[in-house]
Amino acid sequence: DAKTTQPNSMESNEEEPVHLPCNHSTISGTDYIHWYRQLPSQGPEYVIHGLTSNVNNRMASLAIAEDRKSSTLILHRATLRDAAVYYCILRRGAGGTSYGKLTFGQGTILTVHP
Amino acid sequence: DTEVTQTPKHLVMGMTNKKSLKCEQHMGHRAMYWYKQKAKKPPELMFVYSYEKLSINESVPSRFSPECPNSSLLNLHLHALQPEDSALYLCASSPPVAGVARYRYNEQFFGPGTRLTVL
Secondary structure (H helix, E strand, O other), rough: OOOOEEEOOEEEEEOOOOOEEOOOOOOOOOOOEEEEEEOOOOOOOEEEEOOOOOOOOOOEEEEEEEOOOOEEEEEOOOOHHHHHEEEEEEEEOOOOOOOOOOOOOOOOEEEEEE | OOOEEOOOOOEEEEEOOEEEEEEEEEEOOOEEEEEOOOOOOOOOEEEEEEEEEEEEOOOOOEEEEEEEOOOOOOEEEOOOOOOOHOEEEEEEEEOOOOOOOOOOOOEEEEEEOOEEOOO
């Protein structure tokens, strides 16, 4: 499976935007970029995913570089509830029997200050 | 019902005990997963069931035995565990991607986990 690289930790202030980077230089053409987050004492939670184009949903936006070797998760206005570990994961798409398998990396610990 | 439930929330067992973890979802998802998460580490995949068939076993020791009796229920049977097996055990489920091969799945929905302590 292709690997991702994320900063160990990031800090933000409440109500400010947060840009969480992820490098995935060995991504293949059929790999989807998934983001999950894990709040303290909870199971991971799906945030967003994309393939080539930028994506928006109610939780966040995903900006994907043109060469797909990096992506950025954008939280438009951080709240205290957004403090979590954020995982950037490459999920194999067509052509494989991966059954949606997710391989988690170390993730980025996001701290949000009041 | 839009959530994955896991029971029990906490479990303490001795190395000679036999216990089971239970996971349930009623969202019609056809893939179900077991993950293990040690403290301050990311989740690690253990097993994947697709349409009630064991599809991936990530070389998990035989003291962990998964079972998928029906499309809504996933069990993890535990026997002769070691203290290093103490961890948070997470269950997840995923809906199939409409109109494509049966083994294509999208986002996973996770349960809150079972905190297991092996004495």
